[in-house]
Amino acid sequence: MQTLTVDFIISLDGYGAAEGWPGWWGLEGPDYLGWLEDSPDKDDPILMGATTYRVMSELTAGGEEGTDVLNRVQKYVFSSQLEEPLAWENSMLVRTDAVEFVRRLKEESDRPLRTLGSIALCRSLLIAGLVDRYRVVVFPVITGATGQDRIFDGYPDVRLELVEARTFDGRSQLLEYIPTVLDGPPGA
Numbered sequence: 001m002q003t004l005t006v007d008f009i010i011s012l013d014g015y016g017a018a019e020g021w022p023g024w025w026g027l028e029g030p031d032y033l034g035w036l037e038d039s040p041d042k043d044d045p046i047l048m049g050a051t052t053y054r055v056m057s058e059l060t061a062g063g064e065e066g067t068d069v070l071n072r073v074q075k076y077v078f079s080s081q082l083e084e085p086l087a088w089e090n091s092m093l094v095r096t097d098a099v100e101f102v103r104r105l106k107e108e109s110d111r112p113l114r115t116l117g118s119i120a121l122c123r124s125l126l127i128a129g130l131v132d133r134y135r136v137v138v139f140p141v142i143t144g145a146t147g148q149d150r151i152f153d154g155y156p157d158v159r160l161e162l163v164e165a166r167t168f169d170g171r172s173q174l175l176e177y178i179p180t181v182l183d184g185p186p187g188a
Helices: 029-038 050-061 098-108 119-127
Strands: 004-011 015-018 046-049 075-078 091-094 113-115 133-139 147-150 158-168 172-181
Touching: 004 119, 029 158, 029 172, 046 050, 046 119, 050 075, 075 098, 098 113, 098 119, 113 119, 119 172, 133 158
Parallel strands: 004 113, 004 133, 046 075, 046 113, 075 091
Antiparallel strands: 004 015, 015 147, 133 172, 158 172
């Protein structure tokens, strides 16, 4: 069975984006972009929802630095609203239940899986016990006034075991964890 890694980029206060800010809050830097380009999982299939698909396909089509590597990757897009054919190359529209589709894909895929954004999708996959890793890159900004898409609102309690940490460009922090969903606070 293949693994599933949830990938998020966030501000220090937990937002996935902020109104008026550029992608990666303008702080992507050469070290971070190099890591994205050289990452061994850069060709692993990506799971995403409709909103992330729209945003990322537009950024890629617009030439946003560092996004062109996503063109060649197989993308599974979960949506009941998008219409076929999807314009972004190597994108497959999935209209069936995401949890059951991903459960089957983990069994049948010849490569590990990962997500891109897609807060609600990632939450449902975690609750279903399908997430093996959380990989979060924290960018050194607080976007309390303009932040959008709080990442972890609505999540269950989760214990995280740190398995990797790294700093990019002297400012952004990569944190990779193994998650364990809890029934409640420890000792409760």
